[in-house]
Amino acid sequence: MAQLLKVHGSENQFFILDQTALTTKLSADELTKLAQTICKPDSLLDGADGVLVVDSSNHADAIGRMEVVNADGSRASMCGNGLRCVSRYLSDQSGQNEFKVETPAADLFVERQAPLAPDVTAFAVEISPVRYQKEAFPFDNLGMDKIINQPLPQLNDHLKFTTIAVPNPHLISFVDNDHDLNDTLGELGQRLNGENKYFPDGVNVNFAKILGKNRLFVRTYERGVGFTNACGTGMSATSLAFALNYPDQVDIDQPIEVTNPGGMVKTKVHPNDAKQWIQLIGNATFTHQVTIDEADLHHANINQANTTVTDTGEEAAYQKFVKSLQLN
């Protein structure tokens, strides 16, 4: 039998699949099919935003590897909320609390934090490398090679935009009303993640409201997914854009508190380091264990009848923590 874990960071939901625990690893095509099937909202445990594939690493400094498969089967170079969950998984297995995890673009440093509340495990993860050049996204036909707080009439008639790849691509705008935060974000996210001449590979679109000094609310329309409760790399890139575009509103020696529809994370931005980077700190919650025949995993044959699901009880603790934040 094989195991899956249902996990989340700020309610950005994933299944973790550990390839090293299988008799035969899933092929790339089987992983694509698995994500497209298991992430559907009407699938097991109401689906997810992606599958986090754990494997061994042959890099000397990393204790494991993470691959991110979006809900539509596309691959992402990074996932911040996912990396916290994978870090906890590798930490629980190895007994180590500080280590590196291999991701497609970099080996990233992660460390266990004090729990955010009873039974709310937390991890801090490195978000890097940071890139601005249009080739990193890629983007085109926007009249610029690098976009920092610029109006882009091709995309919208009143907002300003910043583009930061960390290294997955993010388009960011600071907005001041709920219509833009919801409707404009949805329309633009959908447009730039369908066939379009500006972001041919799609882009994660993040709209933020400034709540005060070092305080943001961020909502994200994710590439390969759609609206998510939270996007870790999105909140990290938006925090960096906050520091770059509104320097008088950000004390970079202090964490930035980023609330999102699924909860809250903290970020620490390092815009003045020789290589810019961001630290993302937040929950790594394991809500369910799923047991399934390995053959069914290979065939993406997953339903209530052929799985055994065990609730860990952690979601109740997480919800209590979110309530204590008094976000609304």
Ligand SMILES: N[C@@H](CCC[C@H](N)C(=O)O)C(=O)O
């Ligand atoms: N939810 C993630 C980002 C996942 C990848 C993204 N959809 C992409 O295609 O770049 C996060 O927490 O960072």
